Amino acid sequence: MPLSLIVRTLSSLKRFVREQIAVPRLMAEWRRLSETNAAQSVSGLVQRLVILPADPHTLVGSKGDEAMMQAVVACLAEKTSDLRVAIVTASPGADAAAEALGFEVLPIWREPWRLEGVLRAIQSFGPDTLMVVGADIMDGHYSSIMALRMLATADLASRMGIRSTILGFSFNASPSKHLKPLFNQLSSELVINIRDQISLQRFSLFCNARKHLVTDAAFMLIPDNQSLRVREVVDWTQRRREAGDNVIAFNTHPLLIKPADASKLRALTDSAVHALRDLMQRTKLSVVLLSHDYRGNNGDDVCLKVLYQQLAPLFPARVLYPTEKKTASELKAIAGLMDGVVTGRMHLAIASLGMGVPVAAFTYQDKFQGLFDHFGLPDSLMLTPGGAMASAKLLEMMNDFMSHLGQLRTQVGHALPKVLEASKCNLKGLI
Numbered sequence: 001m002p003l004s005l006i007v008r009t010l011s012s013l014k015r016f017v018r019e020q021i022a023v024p025r026l027m028a029e030w031r032r033l034s035e036t037n038a039a040q041s042v043s044g045l046v047q048r049l050v051i052l053p054a055d056p057h058t059l060v061g062s063k064g065d066e067a068m069m070q071a072v073v074a075c076l077a078e079k080t081s082d083l084r085v086a087i088v089t090a091s092p093g094a095d096a097a098a099e100a101l102g103f104e105v106l107p108i109w110r111e112p113w114r115l116e117g118v119l120r121a122i123q124s125f126g127p128d129t130l131m132v133v134g135a136d137i138m139d140g141h142y143s144s145i146m147a148l149r150m151l152a153t154a155d156l157a158s159r160m161g162i163r164s165t166i167l168g169f170s171f172n173a174s175p176s177k178h179l180k181p182l183f184n185q186l187s188s189e190l191v192i193n194i195r196d197q198i199s200l201q202r203f204s205l206f207c208n209a210r211k212h213l214v215t216d217a218a219f220m221l222i223p224d225n226q227s228l229r230v231r232e233v234v235d236w237t238q239r240r241r242e243a244g245d246n247v248i249a250f251n252t253h254p255l256l257i258k259p260a261d262a263s264k265l266r267a268l269t270d271s272a273v274h275a276l277r278d279l280m281q282r283t284k285l286s287v288v289l290l291s292h293d294y295r296g297n298n299g300d301d302v303c304l305k306v307l308y309q310q311l312a313p314l315f316p317a318r319v320l321y322p323t324e325k326k327t328a329s330e331l332k333a334i335a336g337l338m339d340g341v342v343t344g345r346m347h348l349a350i351a352s353l354g355m356g357v358p359v360a361a362f363t364y365q366d367k368f369q370g371l372f373d374h375f376g377l378p379d380s381l382m383l384t385p386g387g388a389m390a391s392a393k394l395l396e397m398m399n400d401f402m403s404h405l406g407q408l409r410t411q412v413g414h415a416l417p418k419v420l421e422a423s424k425c426n427l428k429g430l431i
Contacts, residue, residue, distance in 0.1 A: 030182065048128050049086070059087070090107075115156070134169025164189070168193040236288075245285055252304070287311070353412055360381040362388045
């Protein structure tokens, strides 16, 4: 048996055993705590907010999570000058990241994890509002235990009179069965937002919880156009346009393939190198290799540094690889400089579309279909991970994308105002 298969089998077995122990214990604790009398939810402006992030271990390793949090906090701060924000964390690194963002730290998402202890610590902050960054974790794909913990925390906070909401999240076609009983018994006061129509349909078939259709909260994020890190890209992009080039951003990453073993990673990067090299040899095209996730072995630089090493010697003036870590606002500003963006990260796609820039995508976890539907973008601009590893298929998609950039930009521009208004619906009841 191949080593990779053994590792996957052991990992699946470990996850199964952990769920068999942790899920019943968590559900029993939730049922006991939910029997207390529900309090009336607060009203008025948000003054003391607790954020439960999608990744309490790194907090901002995913720039998408950062974008959602920063966008919402900025909107709330416009209404409340003395807004206090605390964020739940699970590691010293996340504590430091929270402080760097100007948030207070609630270092309570540690093991051994107990629901009652988490709630008590949240109450000690005296919040009037709790906000869960739902992102793509609420279907349990990454961890059913993590999703259950977040859902139970938000539900009980709502029952205690803390105004509680889950920001717009996506929902895949195979949600964890462990989540269904809790979703079906949630407090009616907990606001559940779903960020696309396809996810809404899947969620409706899965459970009977009340929900609202929105778009991603990150669409509200304000780009940072004044940053020196952005100005570097502005200057380079201007020089390439003066030379007559189109400029696109390109992004790929290891999570597109599971397991991300060396041979599959090599196939993914080789395919990208071949497709980009062919396009750059035939057309006036310059490329920004743009990282949107900095989480170690799962981060984008694992792939992008290989692309740069192979493309830069061939096109030294036409490839830019900015390696310094950037904020979500800076990345949105950079995306706005492009003629188009090809990405495997949904929140880089959101940043780009939010700036009126068309997108082609490498899809995984059924994540992009709903986003593309908001803008009427064709399925031909979505490529599976298997397709991304085949240079002929990748080149075909990119040729199609490049030849329709003008038309696509017009289409995205027409759809954007409605998408932005739906994004603001994440704040319904908060502002």
